[in-house]
Amino acid sequence: MSEYQYYEFVAVDRPLTSVQQRELRALSTRARITSSSFVNDYQWGDLKGDPREWMQRYFDAFLYLANWGTHRVALRLPVGVLDPATAAEYCVGESACSWATRTHVILDLQSEDEDGDEEYEGGGHLAAILPARAELAVGDRRLLYLAWLLCVQNRELADGEPEPPVPPGLGELSGPQHALVDFLRLDPELLTVAAETSTPLKETVPSTAALSRWVKALPEPEKNEVVVRLMRGDDAHLRSELLARFRCAAPDERAGAGRTAGELLARAGERWSRRQQLARQREAAERERQERAVAAAREQRLNALAGRQEQEWQRIAAMVETKRPKEYDAAVVLLSDLKALADRDGDSEAFRQRMRQLRERHARKPSLLDRLDRAGLGALGVS
Structure with a gap:
C-alpha cells in the first residue's frame, strides 16, 4: 500500500x-x-x-x-x-x-x-x-x-x-x-x-424582546466596550461572543x-446486538423466500417438461454433438431438470440408463464429462 x-x-x-x-x-x-x-x-x-x-x-x-x-x-x-x-x-x-x-x-x-x-x-x-x-x-x-x-x-x-x-x-x-x-x-x-x-x-435566533432585556441589563461600561469594538471592525467574533454570553445566561x-x-x-452494545439479530432474521426470511421462489419455478419447469422427455433427450443429443461450450452448459441444465423430474416421478432407473449411454457415447469429450461431474451427474454412469 x-x-x-x-x-x-x-x-x-x-x-x-x-x-x-x-x-x-x-x-x-x-x-x-x-x-x-x-x-x-x-x-x-x-x-x-x-x-x-x-x-x-x-x-x-x-x-x-x-x-x-x-x-x-x-x-x-x-x-x-x-x-x-x-x-x-x-x-x-x-x-x-x-x-x-x-x-x-x-x-x-x-x-x-x-x-x-x-x-x-x-x-x-x-x-x-x-x-x-x-x-x-x-x-x-x-x-x-x-x-x-x-x-x-x-x-x-x-x-x-x-x-x-x-x-x-x-x-x-x-x-x-x-x-x-x-x-x-x-x-x-x-x-x-x-x-x-x-x-x-x-429556535436558534433569540427574539428581539429577549435580546432587549438582556442588553438593558448589561453594565454601561460593557455596552461602551461593545460599541467601540464594533466601530473598530476588527473583531470577527463580536456577534458570536455576545450570542454565546446571552445563551449562557439562560442555558x-x-x-x-x-x-x-x-x-x-x-x-450502544445492546442496540448493536439487537440490530444484528434483526438483520440476521431478515436475511434468513429473505433466503427462505428466495428458496421457495426457486423451488416453485423449478416445479413449474418440471411440470412443463413432463411428457416431453423423449424430445428433450433428442435436443440434448443435438446440443452435445455441436461440441460448443455454451451448448454443453445448456445440455447440463436440461439434464439436471430431467433427473429431478425422474426422481420426483419414480423413474430414476430409466434416467440412469439413458445417462450411462450418453456418457459412454461421448467418453472422448472431457469438457462435457467435467461439466456433468460438476453438476452431480457424474456418478450416474458408474453403476
Whole structure:
C-alpha cells in the first residue's frame, strides 16, 4: 500500500499576511498557499512543521488524514466565544483534547482505524466540517459533546466517568456536525443512545424582546466596550461572543442524567446486538423466500417438461454433438431438470440408463464429462 497524507489548514477570522505566507512557503515549495489556506499532500516525506504550532500562530481550522487510518481535525476559537474550562470539560482524552493560548482555545480531535484507507482523497472534508465551528462559536455545544463521545467510544474514560451536560439537538445534528461524525467515525449506535436524553433543538435566533432585556441589563461600561469594538471592525467574533454570553445566561442544556461512560457503551452494545439479530432474521426470511421462489419455478419447469422427455433427450443429443461450450452448459441444465423430474416421478432407473449411454457415447469429450461431474451427474454412469 503506497503512502498518502493530506494536510489542509484554513484561516477564517483573519487572512494570512504576506509575511506569514512567506514563512509558510519557506517550509514547503509544493503546497498551495493563499491568504486563507495551506493545502498539501504527500506520497513520500512529511510536513516540515508542527500542526499544533501552526494552529496557534496562523490558522483557525486544520484537517489531516493518512491512508493508514488516521483522521484528525482541529478548530481554533477566541477565548471570548469559547471558555477554555468548558472545552476542557468535554475534551478529556487522547482522541479529543483542548488547550488554550492567551487569545484562543484549540480543540484537537482524532480518530484511528487500524484497517486504514487504501485509497483516499482529502479534499472537501474540511469545507463540509468547518461551519460547525461557527455553530460552536454562538453557543451550540453539540460539537463539544461529540468530542467527549469520541473519547467514550475509544475507551479512554473509566466506566464510572459521569456524562457532562447534554446539549439539545443531539438527535437532529446539523449537516456540518454530521460531516464531523462521519469523518471521526463515531459509532451511530452510541450517538443514538447519547441523544435519548437530549431535548429538542429550540429556535436558534433569540427574539428581539429577549435580546432587549438582556442588553438593558448589561453594565454601561460593557455596552461602551461593545460599541467601540464594533466601530473598530476588527473583531470577527463580536456577534458570536455576545450570542454565546446571552445563551449562557439562560442555558438550555441538561445535566448528564446521571449516566456514565460505561452505561452509554453498554447500551450502544445492546442496540448493536439487537440490530444484528434483526438483520440476521431478515436475511434468513429473505433466503427462505428466495428458496421457495426457486423451488416453485423449478416445479413449474418440471411440470412443463413432463411428457416431453423423449424430445428433450433428442435436443440434448443435438446440443452435445455441436461440441460448443455454451451448448454443453445448456445440455447440463436440461439434464439436471430431467433427473429431478425422474426422481420426483419414480423413474430414476430409466434416467440412469439413458445417462450411462450418453456418457459412454461421448467418453472422448472431457469438457462435457467435467461439466456433468460438476453438476452431480457424474456418478450416474458408474453403476
